[in-house]
Amino acid sequence: MLQTGVSSSDLQSVGYDATTCTLEIKFHSGGIYHYFKVPEAIYRGLMAASSHGKYFHAYIKDLYFYQKIALKTAQ
Incomplete structure (x- = not known):
């Protein structure tokens, strides 16, 4: 899935499969x-939100079924 980096203290990048x-969300914390x-x-x-983290917490987190798929690998 193609990832797009975002400017956020919580989210690192976002991808979407229509x-x-x-x-798919990669977090700075590693997940x-x-x-x-x-x-x-x-x-x-x-993607259009002025605060990606606030939008995530208001409209996505705890509202959609999710699965942790990986830990961020060391670079």
């Missing part, structure tokens, strides 16, 4: 998560 409506059945409008709202 075919499966899966949102990579998939959020399922996320409408494209929510993804677009996240």
Whole structure:
């Protein structure tokens, strides 16, 4: 999934698969998560938000089923 870096103290990058409506978020804290059945409008709202972290907490976190898929690897 293609990732786009975002300017956020919490989120590192965001990706979206419109075919499966899966949102992928990499966090600075180390986790990579998939959020399922996320409408494209929510993804677009996240990417357009002035605060990606605030938008994530208000409109995505705890509202969509998610799965932690990986830990961030050391670089």
